[in-house]
Amino acid sequence: MNGFDALYAKAQERIAVLSSLPSTKEESVEQMLEKRGIERRDFMKWAAAITAMLALPSQFTPLFAQAAKLADRLPLIWLHMAECTGCSESLIRSDAPTIDSLIFDYISLEYHETLMAAAGWQAEANLENAMKTYAGRYILLVEGGVPTAMNGQFLTLGAQAKTGLSLVQEAASNAAAIFSIGTCASFGGIQAAAPNPTGAKGVDKVVKQPVINVPGCPPSAENIVGTLMHFLLFGTLPALDLYSRPKWAYGNRIHDHCERRGHFDAGEFVESFGDDGAKDGWCLYKQGCKGPYTFNNCSTERFNQHTHWPIGAGHGCMGCSEPNFWDTMGPLEKPLQSHLIMGLNSTVDKIGTTLLTATVIGIGAHAVASLFMNSKEEKEEKES
Numbered sequence: 525m526n527g528f529d530a531l532y533a534k535a536q537e538r539i540a541v542l543s544s545l546p547s548t549k550e551e552s553v554e555q556m557l558e559k560r561g562i563e564r565r566d567f568m569k570w571a572a573a574i575t576a577m578l579a580l581p582s583q584f585t586p587l588f589a590q591a592a593k594l595a596d597r598l599p600l601i602w603l604h605m606a607e608c609t610g611c612s613e614s615l616i617r618s619d620a621p622t623i624d625s626l627i628f629d630y631i632s633l634e635y636h637e638t639l640m641a642a643a644g645w646q647a648e649a650n651l652e653n654a655m656k657t658y659a660g661r662y663i664l665l666v667e668g669g670v671p672t673a674m675n676g677q678f679l680t681l682g683a684q685a686k687t688g689l690s691l692v693q694e695a696a697s698n699a700a701a702i703f704s705i706g707t708c709a710s711f712g713g714i715q716a717a718a719p720n721p722t723g724a725k726g727v728d729k730v731v732k733q734p735v736i737n738v739p740g741c742p743p744s745a746e747n748i749v750g751t752l753m754h755f756l757l758f759g760t761l762p763a764l765d766l767y768s769r770p771k772w773a774y775g776n777r778i779h780d781h782c783e784r785r786g787h788f789d790a791g792e793f794v795e796s797f798g799d800d801g802a803k804d805g806w807c808l809y810k811q812g813c814k815g816p817y818t819f820n821n822c823s824t825e826r827f828n829q830h831t832h833w834p835i836g837a838g839h840g841c842m843g844c845s846e847p848n849f850w851d852t853m854g855p856l857e858k859p860l861q862s863h864l865i866m867g868l869n870s871t872v873d874k875i876g877t878t879l880l881t882a883t884v885i886g887i888g889a890h891a892v893a894s895l896f897m898n899s900k901e902e903k904e905e906k907e908s
Contacts, residue, residue: 528581531758535587538759542594548632553593556630562623570623577750577825578762579772591757595631598756599662601654601695602636602705605688606679606715606724607668611706612638614742614827615749622829624749631752634662648682655695663755664699666692666727669708669715673723689730696731701755703736704728705748707844710737710767717850728768736761737768739820741844746825747773767847769819778815778841781823784808802838812857813840820845 549556557567571589575582602612616625616639633639634654635647642650654662668688671678676689696702704710704727715724728735738751751770754762762770779785787793788807795801795810809816815823818841826833835841843853853860 531580532584532587534759535584535591535757538757539587539590539594541759542591542597542756545594545597547596549596549630553595553627553630557623557626560626562626567623574746574750574753577746577772577821578754584757588753588757592627592753595627595756597632598752599632599634599654599658600636600665601634601651601662601699602665602667603688603692603695604637605666605668605670605692605709606722607706607708607713609638609667611667611709611740611742611748612636614740615745622745624745628745628749628752634658645683648684655698659698661700662698663701663703663752664695665703665705666709667705669712669724670727670730671715671722671724672730673721678722692727693731696727696733699733701736701761702727702731702733703738703748703751705738706743707739707741707849710739710769711847711849713741714850716848734761735768736764736770738773739767739769739845740822741842743845744822744825744827747821765819769845773821774819774845776819776821778818778820778823778835781821782815782835783823784835797838808835808838808840810859811840812855812859814843814846814849814853814860815841817853817860818843818846 551559554564554567568585568589571592572582572585575585575588580588604612615628635651637647640647640650670676670689670692671687672689676687679688680686681688681691707713708715708724709727711726712720712724715722716726726735726737728737736751738747740747747770750773751762754770754772762772765771765774767774779788782788784805784807787801787805788809792801792806793810794806794808797811807813813835815835822833822841823835826836840857842856843849846853
């Protein structure tokens, strides 16, 4: 049995388990989608797209669709720490709405401070009840960095004035899986930028259980839903990179699939915002784009129903899905003089001339060679 056969068998077992659990909704997912004018063909297209995004063979599409229909069997608890709620906004702000957001709405969302109707003591009771009733079964999603200074006193919640630190640790202890949604929850975010007076940290630094990081400021709805759907389908964590990010979403650099990559290879760079190069869509590297150092799928998945993203709108990548990007990726609109890549500290010139690792071949071999060619041509023109 090869790897995919084993995964397929695991998915079938998982679906059988989910099917045996009681539904928490009065209508099925199919009925809900039909009421909103979404046909089965559209739903299957969405399932196929998510399957492909997760780097799974096409034969997983029917299983994935079946698992999505059982989304109401998966209890979720979403906690807010030190953050701006942008990650929640990324998921729920949709004018269509997308199937992503509809499926997420259909999941048994037991607690979410921004979306739930309950308040005060009732909200606290809902959280306590959910952690007790679904112990060992619920998925914990945390949005925001966790303040740890002064024993977490920089963030307290509810009538009992529980610290965010203690609440995250309590909820994590009985969770089936833990997802850090956004860069703040994954790595501390802007709250952890120097001098970090609140001692903000990523969730994985304050709990003992394994954590899946889904960074971005904010991450795309697809990365959030795709990670959840992977767990829904297989009941296990996806393959993770060095920073506990799902490889299917954060396995490539933004630079690798950027729409401006051809201009980078040709040595055609925007010299200032608003110049002719900017109008023609040239590379934004000289304006501080951190795409060559940032691992994410923004250049392929994009935002706003796959239509737009920052580089497409004319501004370089800020590197927001990387650890400590507020401190390590600045200044935002100037190229980095030096950056740590895969454990090696290199300047752009060194990257181009010595080709330190396979990771940096793209930024070195093509761009530097192109720049040398352009310089040589300019010199010959002046001499002639």
